[in-house]
Amino acid sequence: MSKLLGDKLPSEILEAFDGTDVGAKIGRGYLLVTTDIDGTPRPCMLSAGEVLATDERHLRIALWPSTSTSKNLARGSRALFCFVGPGAVFYAKGEPRSLGPGPGSKLERFEISVTSVESDIHQGMPVEETIVFSISDLDPQKVVDEWTRQLEALRA
Numbered sequence: 565m566s567k568l569l570g571d572k573l574p575s576e577i578l579e580a581f582d583g584t585d586v587g588a589k590i591g592r593g594y595l596l597v598t599t600d601i602d603g604t605p606r607p608c609m610l611s612a613g614e615v616l617a618t619d620e621r622h623l624r625i626a627l628w629p630s631t632s633t634s635k636n637l638a639r640g641s642r643a644l645f646c647f648v649g650p651g652a653v654f655y656a657k658g659e660p661r662s663l664g665p666g667p668g669s670k671l672e673r674f675e676i677s678v679t680s681v682e683s684d685i686h687q688g689m690p691v692e693e694t695i696v697f698s699i700s701d702l703d704p705q706k707v708v709d710e711w712t713r714q715l716e717a718l719r720a
Contacts, residue, residue, distance in 0.1 A: 627673075
């Protein structure tokens, strides 16, 4: 059973999405869930290069334009951000607002104002991993450079 923590992001989320050392954060995936117009939940997998915690009450998200998730956030669909890491499971719920495209970026930007955060930690059955992805044949430095540009656009 999840436990309500309040309306502030925990340090684990703030550190994971502080926009620094993104090269070390390659490979971890996180889910953002919105709701389609017909009420169907819409999951979207994000990386540390697409999420920025600007403070303990706000997450900024960079998304490709015209995706279902972008459309859902643009029309005000509440958001659920799922953070799963070793020993930590958090669900941050919030209200989105569009920030428009970032300077020099084709990506849409959204800010999610956190309204509640829940923890879902089970004693004796700790979570050890999150979603993990591979960048396969991509040059890690090019990924870091792209993520750095995206995060700079989220800061603007």
